[in-house]
Amino acid sequence: TIMSYLSMSSTYDIPLWMGESGENSSAWYWEVFGLLEDNNIGWNFWTHKKVEKITSPFSVVVQPQYQTLIDYWSGSGSQPSSTYAEAALLIFTNSLKIENCITRPGVIASLTDPEYGSISKPYRPHSIPGTFPAVEYDIGTWGVSYTDSDYYNNGDGGYNDGWAYRNDGVDIEQNNNPNGHPYNIGWTETGEWLGYTIESVQAGTYDLKISVSAQNSGGMFFAQLNGQNVGVVNVPSTGGWYNWEDILLPSIDISENEIFLKIQIVQPGFNLESITFEQVMASTEQPPILNEFSIGKAYPNPFNNNIEIPIQIDRPNMYEAEIFNTNGHSIIKLFNEIIEPGSHSFTWGGKNKYGNIVPSGTYFLVISNGQVSNKQKILLLK
Structure with a gap:
């Protein structure tokens, strides 16, 4: 209960601030932070990024090299060389970048989406x-x-x-x-x-x-x-x-x-x-799909620097294009805008939303207009 804190706030005319939330489920976050906001209590979420956790908005992936260090520190592995250890720590440091983390969209929604509860x-x-x-x-x-x-x-x-x-x-x-x-x-x-x-x-x-x-x-x-x-x-x-x-x-x-x-x-x-x-x-009675569009074959595919993606629009609408990796995590949103009918093309230069070059691998382009969604696989080779 927060009644004792509310009483203290009223008695001494002081604001309340919840400084650390701890770990729990997204449903718990929604209920607790909603309760705080309903009672005009400020709050802080701890913390935005953790190592291989489901409870934070971003989760850091432990790479095998860093796991070798963990095994050594815990006594379950042999001692690596100093050169290996230094390289492993640098790899872990790179894993800490937000663009290299796993995003937990449900956690983010529970903290930021007012419709999460309905x-x-x-x-x-x-x-x-x-x-x-x-x-x-x-x-x-x-x-x-x-x-x-x-x-x-x-x-x-x-x-x-x-x-x-x-x-x-x-x-x-x-x-x-x-x-x-x-x-x-x-x-x-x-x-x-x-x-x-x-x-x-x-x-x-x-x-x-x-x-x-x-x-x-x-x-x-x-x-x-x-x-x-x-x-x-x-x-x-x-x-x-x-x-x-x-x-x-x-x-x-x-x-x-x-x-x-x-x-x-x-x-x-x-x-x-x-x-x-x-x-x-x-269905033999299927009505025509309004606002239909199609994606042409992206080229060159595989690509090294830039890939050109043609698109044919039948009706004007708001269109959104996004690149995902094989884990389903968003890499970059290429556009979200009204596009007129006709032939169009756009380019992706193999960078994420932070402007950093992404590693070689398979990616998925998804274009949608709220009614129809089309997907195409593209391959980046560096």
Whole structure:
């Protein structure tokens, strides 16, 4: 309770300031900082950047060279040479740069988005048809984008039992199947659910495939699209927690509107890895997509210095272009502006939003206009 502090503030006519927040879930941040602001109490979030943590807006990645030093310091590794140690520390210093950190968009939203507590928003752009990881459920507080049996630390130290990827009550772990997605949802409990806003939808008939694993049979869940049940699933034993099998909900008719997919846990005891909408039949009554556009083949691809990206616009609209890395983290927003119909092109010079050259590798260009989103893979070789 903060009543004693409010009473002190009133009695002595002094302002209140909360100087250090500690660590907890994003839902806890939303509730606590909202309480402080409702009572005109200033606050400070501690801290904006941590090493391999899910609780801060930015997370520093520990590279193997620096891990060697950690192992030596903790007594579990041999002593490296002074030259190696110096190089490892320089690598770690470079990892501290914000542009090299992992961004935690859910944490940032819980601190800065006034709609975090009321509107479920996409964590990543998803589309139908398409496949996306189960861990990419929407951004929003408990009861808005998900529910979980324990969604903040009330003294027992727990909420995300896997302590990976996101700072919510949803339990996420690293996927031990090297052929699967990097992370999966585990420790499912009765009554928990996950929500996914899918904005880019092509009308048609689809098979919905949900990748699951279970040590034993007995798990159960159902799926809803915009509040309508589309199937109940009895999860079989797949022979192991990381032996993934697709569960099929066949022949679902989907219209060309934004979709909210809800996965509701009825009986626990299974993991979730990914969700796929696979088109069986295109709609014969599908209306034309307004504000459609297309991306031409970027060139040269692979590229070394600059890559030229052509785009064909059919109708004037606000368009946004953004570059992502293979982890789904935004590298740079190239533009966000109204573009008139016709042929256009723009250039990316292989730099991030801070003006620094990014490393060689695969990147994804995503262009959207709020209704349609198109993506293209590009390869940078230095």
